[in-house]
Amino acid sequence: MEFREELLRIMEKNSRMNTKELAVLLGVSEEAAINELKALEDEGTICGYHTMVNWDNVSTEKVTALIEVKVTPQRGQGFDNIAERIYNYPEVESVYLMAGGYDLMVILEGKTLKEVSGFVTEKLSALETVTGTATHFILKKYKDHGTILGKKKEDTREIVTP
Amino acid sequence: MRDPLAKKVVEIKPSGIRKFFDIVSEMKDAISLGVGEPDFDTPWHIRDEGIYALEKGKTFYTSNAGLKELREEIAAYLKRTQGIMYDPVGEILVTVGGSEGIDIALRAMCDPGDEVLIPQPSYVSYEPCAVLTGAKPVIINLKPENEFRLTAQEIEEAVTEKTKILVLPFPNNPTGAIMEKSDLEAIREVIIKHDLYVISDEIYGELTYKGKHVSIAALPGMQERTILINGFSKAYAMTGWRLGYACGPKNILAQMTKIHQFAIMCAPTTSQYAAIEAVKNGDPDIARMRESYNMRRRFLLNAFREMNIECFEPFGAFYVFPCIKEFGMTSDEFATRFLQEEKVAAVPGTAFGDSGEGYLRISYAYSLERLEEAMKRFAHFVEKLRAAKNA
Numbered sequence: 235m236e237f238r239e240e241l242l243r244i245m246e247k248n249s250r251m252n253t254k255e256l257a258v259l260l261g262v263s264e265e266a267a268i269n270e271l272k273a274l275e276d277e278g279t280i281c282g283y284h285t286m287v288n289w290d291n292v293s294t295e296k297v298t299a300l301i302e303v304k305v306t307p308q309r310g311q312g313f314d315n316i317a318e319r320i321y322n323y324p325e326v327e328s329v330y331l332m333a334g335g336y337d338l339m340v341i342l343e344g345k346t347l348k349e350v351s352g353f354v355t356e357k358l359s360a361l362e363t364v365t366g367t368a369t370h371f372i373l374k375k376y377k378d379h380g381t382i383l384g385k386k387k388e389d390t391r392e393i394v395t396p
Numbered sequence: 397m398r399d400p401l402a403k404k405v406v407e408i409k410p411s412g413i414r415k416f417f418d419i420v421s422e423m424k425d426a427i428s429l430g431v432g433e434p435d436f437d438t439p440w441h442i443r444d445e446g447i448y449a450l451e452k453g454k455t456f457y458t459s460n461a462g463l464k465e466l467r468e469e470i471a472a473y474l475k476r477t478q479g480i481m482y483d484p485v486g487e488i489l490v491t492v493g494g495s496e497g498i499d500i501a502l503r504a505m506c507d508p509g510d511e512v513l514i515p516q517p518s519y520v521s522y523e524p525c526a527v528l529t530g531a532k533p534v535i536i537n538l539k540p541e542n543e544f545r546l547t548a549q550e551i552e553e554a555v556t557e558k559t560k561i562l563v564l565p566f567p568n569n570p571t572g573a574i575m576e577k578s579d580l581e582a583i584r585e586v587i588i589k590h591d592l593y594v595i596s597d598e599i600y601g602e603l604t605y606k607g608k609h610v611s612i613a614a615l616p617g618m619q620e621r622t623i624l625i626n627g628f629s630k631a632y633a634m635t636g637w638r639l640g641y642a643c644g645p646k647n648i649l650a651q652m653t654k655i656h657q658f659a660i661m662c663a664p665t666t667s668q669y670a671a672i673e674a675v676k677n678g679d680p681d682i683a684r685m686r687e688s689y690n691m692r693r694r695f696l697l698n699a700f701r702e703m704n705i706e707c708f709e710p711f712g713a714f715y716v717f718p719c720i721k722e723f724g725m726t727s728d729e730f731a732t733r734f735l736q737e738e739k740v741a742a743v744p745g746t747a748f749g750d751s752g753e754g755y756l757r758i759s760y761a762y763s764l765e766r767l768e769e770a771m772k773r774f775a776h777f778v779e780k781l782r783a784a785k786n787a
Contacts, residue, residue, distance in 0.1 A: 259691040394430035
């Protein structure tokens with residue numbers, strides 16, 4: 235399966251590519267592309283297909299917060315149990331276990347500052363094992379998932395060159 | 397007043413690309429497939445080193461041959477990619493792009509009357525550069541049935557006792573043809589038999605899609621009769637930095653360095669610092685860009701196959717070279733009509749030599765979206781032409 239990683243790199247950048255196009259780009263049969271894609275989905279390597287949205291261009295208010303969370307790990311559970319209790323909240327976008335000054339990084343999307351602070355004070359801090367939080371708000375996204383937002387690149391090359 | 401111009405310069409015919417460029421630049425909304433340079437930006441870590449060099453005030457001349465550290469890195473690179481050992485002192489010269497290397501290699505080696513074998517279709521500068529030295533260019537017309545590779549027999553047929561140099565332009569612009577190791581081995585004997593020197597233009601050497609590129613200098617007995625030309629433009633997307641290099645035997649390099657010293661002084665300093673970073677840490681960038689090019693190459697080949705357009709599979713550079721002979725037009729006519737009727741610019745094969753007649757050079761140094769749109773228009777054009785023929 236040498237084309238597996240190549241396939242993943244394509245799909246990671248453009249998940250709208252259909253299997254016929256994919257097969258052409260990879261130089262394999264369409265059947266091979268379909269099978270590989272299905273295998274990757276089945277084993278959970280491809281976990282979903284999303285659209286990158288630059289919400290700044292939409293009038294809907296949206297606040298993204300990065301919350302550092304310090305917790306006391308539980309005997310026999312480590313951090314997994316507390317992480318699960320946090321990531322089950324639908325408003326939580328991502329949860330990472332961190333090395334360094336704090337334990338969990340929680341990324342939260344809310345409609346307003348109030349909604350985010352409500353989550354932190356009423357839900358997150360209220361968890362027994364949480365010993366402290368620090369909330370940071372994102373002011374502007376310049377680049378997300380490897381894509382530079384808001385700028386379309388122009389081709390400034392000469393039109394014809396040898 | 398007397399004529400200020402040198403006859404041999406005036407007699408050089410202007411590049412066919414230039415002519416086509418003038419037509420294209422009048423069409424405001426045309427999309428182009430005519431570019432011979434990467435669409436990628438120079439990788440940021442390389443640009444960053446250039447900026448850093450400027451910030452630190454590294455703005456002076458370097459030694460004529462180029463920064464020693466850069467020459468050492470180039471030597472290390474050629475050792476790890478080709479297994480060829482060059483002495484950074486005396487066997488490597490940093491030039492202003494590969495083009496300067498070609499020019500001064502010819503100038504250092506050609507006396508008036510010497511014959512230079514130039515396979516075509518190929519890059520536009522070999523013939524005029526040879527003419528400027530007073531040498532006689534002898535064109536070898538590469539054949540589609542050989543996938544535009546050079547054969548021993550073709551060299552044999554073109555050699556006279558005056559033949560001194562063979563220009564070896566592979567991976568090839570405009571055809572995308574490569575010379576695999578077995579192809580090189582096949583021409584090696586003829587080269588040695590006739591005591592020829594080789595100027596091997598390997599500027600697209602990092603961009604091959606069927607095994608790794610092999611330099612002719614890596615073959616036994618060839619390093620001492622080869623000037624290897626390469627550079628940073630295509631491999632690292634650094635065209636505007638104007639930086640290349642030439643490697644070869646000390647006696648030839650010494651004379652090339654002399655010309656370089658008087659004509660150029662040294663290659664641009666900022667670019668040299670950036671190039672150190674490129675050649676040291678740029679291998680993953682090359683791999684990433686090559687993967688993209690390869691996908692686009694497959695896309696174009698598939699598109700031509702679906703249109704029933706004859707197109708051999710090119711394994712190098714970033715060009716495909718489809719055949720348009722079935723339409724009964726010259727390359728020039730086809731390219732001009734394609735531009736006027738579909739607003740797509742593709743360079744006529746004849747811009748790279750008479751043997752490019754009947755072909756177009758399509759560059760895939762463009763995004764897939766662009767190529768998709770261009771192929772839609774190509775299909776539309778071809779349909780129209782075929783319908784007119786059958787009517």
